Amino acid sequence: MPTRCTTLPYAETGAFSGLLTDYLAQKPALAPFYNRFPSLENFAAQIEEKQASYTPEARQRLVAALQQQYGGAAPAATAANIELLAQKTTFTVTTGHQLNLLTGPLYFIYKIVSAVKLSRELKAQYPQYDFVPVYWMATEDHDFAEINHFTLFGKTYSWDAASTGGPVGRLPLEGLEEQLLSQLPPEVPTAFREAYASSQNLAEATRKLADALFGEFGLVTLDADRSALKQALVPLLTKEIQEQVSNTAVQATNGRLTEAGYKPQVYSRPINLFFITDEGKRERLEPDASGADCVEVTIRNTAKCHSQAELLDLAQTHPEQFSPNVVLRPVYQEILLPNLAYIGGGAEVAYWFQLKDVFAAFGVPYPIVLPRNSAEYISRANAGKLKKLGLTSLEIFRPLPELKKQVGAALGQEEVSLREQQQALAAAFQQVQDLAQRLDPTLVKTVAAEAQKAAGGLAGLEKRLSKAAETKHETAYSQLAALKEKLFPGGGLQERSDNVLSILINNPGFIEQLVEAFEPLALEFTVLTEE
Secondary structure (H helix, E strand, O other): OOEEEEEEOHHHHOOOOHHHHHHHOOOHHHHHHOOOOOOHHHHHHHHHHHHHHOOHHHHHHHHHHHHHHHOOOOOHHHHHHHHHOOOOOEEEEEEEEOOOHHHOEOHHHHHHHHHHHHHHHHHHHOOOOEEEEEEEEOOOOOOHHHOOEEEEOOEEEEOOOOOOOOOHHHOEOOOHHHHOHHHOOOOOOHHHHHHHHOOOEHHHHHHHHHHHHHHHHOOEEEEOOOHHHHHHHHHHHHHHHHHOHHHHHHHHHHHHHHHOOOOOOOOOOOOOEEEEOOOOOEEEEEEOOOOOOEEEEEOOOOEEEEEHHHHHHHHHHOHHHEEEOOOOHHHHHHHHOOEEEEEEOHHHHHHHOOOHHHHHHHOOOOOEEEEOOOEEEEOHHHHHHHHHOOOOOOHHHOOHHHHHHHHHHHOOOOOOOOHHHHHHHHHHHHHHHHHHHHHOHHHHHHHHHHHHHHHHHHHHHHHHHHHHHHHOOHHHHHHHHHHHHHHOHHHOOHHHOOEOHHHHOOOOOHHHHHHHHOOHHHOOEEEEEEO
16 A cells, blocks of 8 residues: 655644653753764764673673573574674664553554664664664563553453563463454454464563564564573662662752753652562562661562662572662663664653663663654545545644634635624724713713623624534534544544554555654654555
8 A cells, every 4th residue: 555755843743742842953951861862973972882881791691681582483684683783883773662462552663663764774874883673672560551452443452361560571361362362353464363372471472473563674672571681780789779879860850850841751769679579569669767777678568678788689699579660771771782772752752851860870871862753644545535625634733623714714614703893893882881971970881781792792693603604514524523533533643542453454564664754863753645
């Protein structure tokens, strides 16, 4: 299904935060919160900085963990990229996301395509290096309610699993076939079903689905909830337990962000770590309220207390029992990977801006932070409706009242306005009021009341006449409202609610079209229209 690509500035969509649009405009107020702006030429210095800090031991650990994770079953292009990661001239471009069922909202796809495309563009600019797109799975997240459902063709599909409150990546797939997979439309590609049917847990299933969709592009999917990889966390764990440096850094940054007029996105805690209990739950580490040299490990309605020395010993001997929260997860990522850029949504960009000083505190290079590509997909049917209404694919982003006026004008609807009549009426009553003031001032209030009544009556007539004018073109307005809701569900962007299957079923070449259309460093919103 061929498509036509157009773009528009993010600010013109009306769908993104001021922080994001200010970042793209390179407003000076945000400059202290990032290291390098995402431009092709800035990657030269980023490569140099990362190459100086990333050790051969880190590469060996990463490659060994990936080979063990894939167990010899990686797609050919992915396996080749894993081999490349052993070379000191290979770097990564990373995006991350939760383990949403069947990929969840469309922006999951857009994140990964952005990483794939940027890797290609970097290779073209810096041919002496290699660049590998990486999808970091949020396997340690424990908020199952956020990922246990998705929407397809207006219907919500859910999986009611018995979550333990532990890392979601470890969840077995019991009940998924009966509750969800068997309910899917028959047109759903086999790969979506097989990824879950052939897997033992949610992390494995998500990786296999990512392989099926993006393996030909060499995507490497990483599950960092692995004992071998957690060994890299030991220095970070030691410093965080002893000094609680991350919270101090974030709080200082939050103050500067607030002074600059921006609201901090994530909440930092005194210790930004979770602890994986023997029961498999993921619980916060919190300083003991008594002020003793003790850290409390909360386990739902109970409390376990470890001294600082005990925690430090656990960090050395069992780092796999610790899990970074949203503040320290990015640092863990950058310790593990030879990474140059992180690609995320607007909210992710905002919270990464809270973390620059955290990276400095741990001595880890801060990556280039790049907003993912965003897109609107307009099917052939919807493109036909737009054309019939006399609208372009870019005009549909405007508010519905403005679009109604434009469509009405095109259909010859007369714009009803009694403003001149209201002004004339007010002038006439002013003359009467002046006369009453001269002859009998006690009648001034009566005249004013009559003036208000007459103005209200005229306003009511204006509304009725406007309604009559709209009724002549009611069908067109109903079609416009329905189309607006279809393309912007609930008033939001399509990518935040629709699943990729809503497009992929009818357009199997959709992902390849995205790879062709997206230009990550152009920093503009993409509109793809079927022709």
